[in-house]
Amino acid sequence: xxxxxxxxxxxxxxxxxxxxxxxxxxxxxxxxxxxxxxxxxxxxxxxxxxxxxxxxxxxxxxxxxxxxxxxxxxxxxxxxxxxxxxxxxxxxxxxxxxxxxxxxxxxxxxxxxxxxxxxxxxxxxxxxxxxxxxxxxxxxxxxxxxxxxxxxxxxxxxxxxxxxxxxxxxxxxxxxxxxxxxxxxxxxxxxxxxxxxxxxxxxxxxxxxxxxxxxxxxxxxxxxxxxxxxxxxxxxxxxxxxxxxxxxxxxxxxxxxxxxxxxxxxxxxxxxxxxxxxxxxxxxxxxxxxxxxxxxxxxxxxxxxxxxxxxxxxxxxxxxxxxxxxxxxxxxxxxxxxxxxxxxxxxxxxxxxxxxxxxxxxxxxxxxxxxxxxxxxxxxxxxxxxxxxxxxxxxxxxxxxxxxxxxxxxxxxxxxxxxxxx
Amino acid sequence: xxxxxxxxxxxxxxxxxxxxxxxxxxxxxxxxxxxxxxxxxxxxxxxxxxxxxxxxxxxxxxxxxxxxxxxxxxxxxxxxxxxxxxxxxxxxxxxxxxxxxxxxxxxxxxxxxxxxxxxxxxxxxxxxxxxxxxxxxxxxxxxxxxxxxxxxxxxxxxxxxxxxxxxxxxxxxxxxxxxxxxxxxxxxxxxxxxxxxxxxxxxxxxxxxxxxxxxxxxxxxxxxxxxxxxxxxxxxxxxxxxxxxxxxxxxxxxxxxxxxxx
Numbered sequence: 255x256x257x258x259x260x261x262x263x264x265x266x267x268x269x270x271x272x273x274x275x276x277x278x279x280x281x282x283x284x285x286x287x288x289x290x291x292x293x294x295x296x297x298x299x300x301x302x303x304x305x306x307x308x309x310x311x312x313x314x315x316x317x318x319x320x321x322x323x324x325x326x327x328x329x330x331x332x333x334x335x336x337x338x339x340x341x342x343x344x345x346x347x348x349x350x351x352x353x354x355x356x357x358x359x360x361x362x363x364x365x366x367x368x369x370x371x372x373x374x375x376x377x378x379x380x381x382x383x384x385x386x387x388x389x390x391x392x393x394x395x396x397x398x399x400x401x402x403x404x405x406x407x408x409x410x411x412x413x414x415x416x417x418x419x420x421x422x423x424x425x426x427x428x429x430x431x432x433x434x435x436x437x438x439x440x441x442x443x444x445x446x447x448x449x450x451x452x453x454x455x456x457x458x459x460x461x462x463x464x465x466x467x468x469x470x471x472x473x474x475x476x477x478x479x480x481x482x483x484x485x486x487x488x489x490x491x492x493x494x495x496x497x498x499x500x501x502x503x504x505x506x507x508x509x510x511x512x513x514x515x516x517x518x519x520x521x522x523x524x525x526x527x528x529x530x531x532x533x534x535x536x537x538x539x540x541x542x543x544x545x546x547x548x549x550x551x552x553x554x555x556x557x558x559x560x561x562x563x564x565x566x567x568x569x570x571x572x573x574x575x576x577x578x579x580x581x582x583x584x585x586x587x588x589x590x591x592x593x594x595x596x597x598x599x600x601x602x603x604x605x606x607x608x609x610x611x612x613x614x615x616x617x618x619x620x621x622x623x624x625x626x627x628x629x630x631x632x633x634x635x636x637x638x639x640x641x642x643x644x645x646x647x648x649x650x651x652x653x654x655x656x657x658x659x660x661x662x663x664x665x666x667x668x669x670x671x672x673x674x675x676x
Numbered sequence: 677x678x679x680x681x682x683x684x685x686x687x688x689x690x691x692x693x694x695x696x697x698x699x700x701x702x703x704x705x706x707x708x709x710x711x712x713x714x715x716x717x718x719x720x721x722x723x724x725x726x727x728x729x730x731x732x733x734x735x736x737x738x739x740x741x742x743x744x745x746x747x748x749x750x751x752x753x754x755x756x757x758x759x760x761x762x763x764x765x766x767x768x769x770x771x772x773x774x775x776x777x778x779x780x781x782x783x784x785x786x787x788x789x790x791x792x793x794x795x796x797x798x799x800x801x802x803x804x805x806x807x808x809x810x811x812x813x814x815x816x817x818x819x820x821x822x823x824x825x826x827x828x829x830x831x832x833x834x835x836x837x838x839x840x841x842x843x844x845x846x847x848x849x850x851x852x853x854x855x856x857x858x859x860x861x862x863x864x865x866x867x868x869x870x871x872x873x874x875x876x877x878x879x880x881x882x883x884x885x886x887x888x889x890x891x892x893x894x895x896x897x898x899x900x901x902x903x904x905x906x907x908x909x910x911x912x913x914x915x916x917x918x919x920x921x922x923x924x925x926x927x928x929x930x931x932x933x934x935x936x937x938x
Contacts, residue, residue, distance in 0.1 A: 480797045542789040547772075551780055554769030561767050562781030563752055621771035 293615050293670065297630045304634065308641035315644055319510035323520065326508070327444040327591070329636040330525035331356075332606045334584045336628040337536045338577035339611040344553040345573050346620035347401060347408040351415035352581045352607055355393055356600030358419040359386050360585035364432040364595020367439065379439040386582045393419070394578020398571030408574075416604065423597040433594035443591030444523035452509045455521035459505035463498050469538075470494050525587045529629070532580070537625035549573060553621035609656070610635050613663040617671075635659075680743030682707050682871040683728070683759075683840055688737035690723055697723040698734075699895045705840065705871040710862065711900075712886030713875045715915055719892040721875050725842050728873070729761040730754035741840075760833030761842040768825055770818040774810060775799040777817055778832045802831040806861055823854030830861055834870075841865065841872045847881060859885060879908055888926060893918045900926045 308316040315321055335352050342349045363386040371378045397415065401408045441448050450458070470490065477484050484490070508526070509519040540546055548569045551559040559566055588599045614631030616623030638659060642652045681704040690698040698720040705711045713721045726732045728739065730751040739746045741757050748754050754761075768777045775795035784791040784798070796813055803810060808827040810820060817825055826846060833841055843862070847855035862872060862885050876882050882889055883903060891898040891914040898914045905924030913919050 476793050480793045482793070482796070542792075544783055544785070544790065547776060547780075547783065547790060550771060551769040551776070554771035555767065558767040558769050558780070561751060561761075561763070563755075564781050621769070 291624065291627070293667075294624070294627055294630070296670075297614065297627060297634065301630060301634050301637065304637050304641070308637070308644070312641060312644035316641055319507055321640070321644070322507055323511040323523070325633070325636060325640050326526045327523045328640060329633045330444070330523075330529040331584045331588050331591075331600075332603060332610055332636065333529040333629055333632040334525075334532055334587060335577075335580045335603070335607045336610045336614070336632045337533055337625045338573075338580035339607045340614070340616050340623040340625055340628045341549055341573045342408075342577050343608075343611055343616045343618060344620060344623045345549050345570060346553050346556065347570065347573070348608070348618075349397070349408065349412045349574065349577050350604050350608075351397070351412040351419060352577065352584070353600040353603040353605075354416045354419035354423065355390065355578060355581040356585040356588060356603060357423040357597060358426075358585075359389050359393070359582045360589040360599045361423040361426045361432070361595045361597055362386065362389060363585065364435060364589050365426050367435055368432050368595075373436055374438075376438070378436050379442075382436075382439065383586055386586055387579055390578040390580070390582025390585070391575050392578070394575040394581075395571060397578065398574030401574065402567040402570035420597070420601070423599070426597070427595075429597055431594050431596045435589065435593050435595070439586075440590050440593055441524050442528070442586050443589075443593065444525040444587075445591060445593070446513075448525070448590070449508075449520040449523040450527070451521045452519040453521075455505050455509055455519075458522060458527070459501050462501050466497050466501070467494065470497075525591070528583065528587065532583070533625055533629050541625075545569065545572065550621060555621075606632075606635055609660045612667075613660065615667065617667075679706070680740070681705060682709075682742060683873075684740040685724070685728060686738045686740065688724060688727060688739075689735045690720075690727060690732060691735055696895050698727070701737075701892065701895075701897045703873075703890045703897070703900065705873060707839075707871055708866050708869045709888070710866055710872045710874050710886045712882035712889040712903075713873055713892065714877075714879070714882055714889060714911065715892035715898075718894070719915075720895040721892055722844065724892070725761070725844060725873060725875060728754065728840075729759060729842055755836070758837060758839035759842065760836065760838035760840070761844065762826070762829045762833060762846055763844050768817050768829060771816050773815055774803070774813045774817060774820075774828050774831075777828050778802065778835055780832070782836065798835065799831065802835045803827065806831055806834070806864070808857075808861075821854060822850040823857040826850065826854070826858050827861065830858075830865075834865070839870060841870050842875075843872060844875045845877065846874070847876070847878065855881075879911060882911075883908055891915055902926060 305317060335356070339349060339352070363382045366385055367373070367378060367382040371381060393415075397408070397411055400406045400411045437447070449455075470493075474484055474490065485493075505522065508522045511520050512518055513520060548559065548564045548566075551562070551564060552566050552569060556566065584600070584603075589595050592599065610631035611623065611628045612618065612631070613634055614624065614626075614628035616628060635656065638656055639652060642655060647655075684702075684704040686702050688698050688701045689696070701720065701724055703711065703713070703724070713725065715721050723732060727734045728748065730748045730753050733749055739748060746753075746757055748757065748759075751761075769780065772780070775792065775798070778799045779795050784794045786794070799813055803813075806827050808824060808831070810824055810828075817828055820828070826849075830841075846858050846862075850858065859881075862874070865872060866885075872885075874882065874886055886903055888900055888902055889906075889911055890900040891911065893915065898918050899920045901911065901914070901921065901924040906921050910921035910924070913921065
């Protein structure tokens, strides 16, 4: 193109300033003011509709402490992995191998635990878990290396691993199931000995509440110091009390399901604690690091990230390593819960994990996603499955519903995004 | 006291395969000056500028920053010399907010954690300095207008005390009102003593903001002229035919004439 000349006097009138605020409705403004993501509120509403809807359809068993307790334990395998998947997808990658990695790592751990180490010695679960986590990290680093440094597309690398590690899980014992496992190790599955009891649950709840109060106070003080506007005190207290009430309600719920034939409450199940602990760790500590910022920058504009001197390859490698470790954690929970290592553990769970992340607001085009959203997505998917099982729907039907819900959720998100961007 | 140019690129050569993208080009830039770089696509403007910003390395030639020879091998080296580039395609991460974009790759930290509040406060300062209003700093930049986004990109260069700013088609993606806003920023930066290389296809823009204009054609420098002494037609003749006008041509050693600025 040549240097173009525009005729003088052709300059159009001053464009009116964009009237952005007119379009954002009261609900959105209120949510933003309260520091809540409107999309997150939308998902919580969808979850509430599903829960309330299932209650009468399941002869009033859905909304019982027993079922909700089980629902949380069932959600934990996907819930543990979904945080890693959020990072992977935000960085414009995909990991199709998590189910197979879960199966392979679980199988290796079961094999080492039952056939290499002596069972029922104190160090056995510890050593097994260390082996499992290291193996997960190694597999993740291997994926990350192929993807970031050798530039093989992640879809292909992890598709290959989906097949290879499923085969690997079979090869560990030529397809034999390994059972039983160490009794201490079974704690991680949330079975009979897998919850921490009422007192410890309340202590955990109070610690969590104290942390929330501390976070509110310190961030408020900090914003004051920089002279930013802070919410009025009553608004802050309202949001804070909602948060505290949620924690207290959750602990109370988990404490309302007793052991069979007793009135002794089970309390928080260990796998749920792991899921929530990892979720909180990722969405607070990890979220405030450079690493997190860089993952999102890479997802938003890889070129800008590179021009800004961000080590994009190294960041991508670490993202896949985190995913590998989380798949190993899920492997621990799955094998402990089953009290066995089987080569089919985690089959198709990559799809549930991706679906949960996407339902939770993670955009497949990268750059957008949140851990709390993804955790709600995991519970939502599991609620559908749980409810349909209680309704005695055939599993073929369950798949049809779950698949449709996934597509529906993404379609709604597309509409939401279109509405927002204008 | 002798004043050195802020930047002098002397006899720069760069070839890709057998094609000479830049051949024996010499340009310079003084403090508070805007030098327009014009020419057809493929004339070598972008290659020349990417050599200065560290994206490419020159095959031969020298770069002097304030009279001292500089070695620029990558974008990080360029930044060390205070050279910042604002790209045509607005190299912002759309999904991040203003502070995140301004500080991308150079975050302010508090221990292991990002110091979000400090970055927000500094971003506000730098945008105030540019007299740019943004509805909310904590919103993704995708919600901002083109002019505001360009201001964030400029703010980013400015915060890290850019002395030398390269603007590659800074108004190409913008509407007329927003382009004027960026024009204001250029004048302001100039007044603050920043030297600016302005690459533009729009001869009006170049005439509006540049003090001198360097014209490139097929990888070679046609010449550098003082804006006040030539007409737009003169510059177009240089671009199209490669012919120098009768007056206004700056000989390489001559001191430039900097038009007084606010």
